Amino acid sequence: EERENSDSQFSLPCIECVIPYRVTHRGEIDEGDHIIYAGAVYDHHAIITEIAPDERDENNIKRAKVTLIHATNTKLGVFSGLSKVFGGKAEIRRTVDYFDFETSKIMIVKYFNAPFKATDVIRRAEGELEKQDFRYHLFGNNCEHFATYCVTNERFSMQVTKLKMTLRMFLSLRFVALSNEKLRNQVAYERGLICKMCFERNNKLFEAEKKPIKEKADVQKGDIITFSYWNLYHDAIVLEVHEDKVGHRNKVDLTFAHYAFCGQSEHYTIKQKRKTFPLNGSVTVTMYTSPPFKVYTSKETVDRAKMRIDEQQFAFFANDSSHFARWCKFKLSHSS
Ligand SMILES: [Zn+2]
Structure with missing residues (x-):
């Protein structure tokens, strides 16, 4: 069965298959994970390539030393005129961070249906670090696009995807039956907003x-x-x-x-x-x-x-x- 994809301007992932949640201890993160942590101005998204113990936590539960690969919103090279808007590469960096899971708000993004194994996600991130050829998006959050690209091969922002989904759902339902979960599920599936597996699972739950x-x-x-x-x-x-x-x-x-x-x-x-x-x-x-x-x-x-x-x-x-x-x-x- 094919998902309807009438306006193919942008491809949306199945947002029910992508779930962010808060990390409370070391055991919840793995190498190859997409992680979100608070930055000075906006949230940073990164791929974890290595996790090591932090000497300050002998039990290795509350803290960890984490190596990350991520895109910055900095452009590489010199640009002029139109290339300032339409061209350019985002700088990919490798950094080492010390995470304290008790005091900092650290989120992990879990993907169902992810096409790559953790080792492949790390390899993809390292490949981009070496190439330094990741397309810069003027209006997008480049670090989020980079992380979703490494995990799924698609560049997207969860927040933007959810906004687009909400808008499409409101337009499709024309403001009726908003509290009818079964109808919402049906419409979300018909409009290509959720995958078949999520659709069928939800339907089972409504019974x-x-x-x-x-x-x-x-x-x-x-x-x-x-x-x-x-x-x-x-x-x-x-x-x-x-x-x-x-x-x-x-x-x-x-x-x-x-x-x-x-x-x-x-x-x-x-x-x-x-x-x-x-x-x-x-x-x-x-x-x-x-x-x-x-x-x-x-x-x-x-x-x-x-x-x-x-x-x-x-x-x-x-x-x-x-x-x-x-x-x-x-x-x-x-x-x-
Ligand atoms: Zn799904």
């Missing part, structure tokens, strides 16, 4: 039963709950079901992790929050307990949710509250 919470025993740690938030259905991961000290009969006291709305779309952030919910059935738990769903244990689900707290990669349709919740809960593997 799961949503059970209304009517008593405290209906909700457990690690569950995906759905409730109304700013008039939209919103998903969250339950981190803790608190003991009821006050003696509320009709309420349940939960701590959960979710994509919180903080004023503007660019300020959607994954936050931890504590709130009491009524036991009137307005909140539901999605029942992913039986096959064909492969789920993490409740502890693993909670740990995965906590790992992404403070992340700001929200995009309608591509990485919203339900995608976050599903990512925490499911072993999303394309081979299953």
Whole structure:
């Protein structure tokens, strides 16, 4: 089956196959990974080519000495006239950095369906370092384009891709049925925005039963709950079901992790929050307990949710509250 590709001005990767998340310890990064770390002006993207212990951390957990290859937004050589705008090469550099995973915000980008092995990604990055022939993009983030190119052979920006996807989805749906996940999934696939595997996996997930919470025993740690938030259905991961000290009969006291709305779309952030919910059935738990769903244990689900707290990669349709919740809960593997 072919994906529709009516306007081929730019090629979009399947954005559900590309997931950035926060790194909390050394064990989460590998050589060949695409990494994002905060720079003075913008985020830097790089390919890790070597990881070594940092002497300051004898346990080799919180810190690491990391060798990176990345593109800078500096142009190589001398240019004049039109070549200033249309030509030029981005300078590729190799640098050594010391990462402290506790104090710095370091993100890793996970790719499902990546065409190259880690060793090939490193070889591609080293090849570009040697050639110094990477096309400079005046308006693009060259370091991000370089990293995605090394991993996938395509140059793209996740943020720009998500914006384009959101725009296409709004145009396709004409502002109706925005909360109909099944229809959104269908449209995203028909418009070539997500791959067939993500489409089929999502459809399978929508078949799961949503059970209304009517008593405290209906909700457990690690569950995906759905409730109304700013008039939209919103998903969250339950981190803790608190003991009821006050003696509320009709309420349940939960701590959960979710994509919180903080004023503007660019300020959607994954936050931890504590709130009491009524036991009137307005909140539901999605029942992913039986096959064909492969789920993490409740502890693993909670740990995965906590790992992404403070992340700001929200995009309608591509990485919203339900995608976050599903990512925490499911072993999303394309081979299953
Ligand atoms: Zn996909």
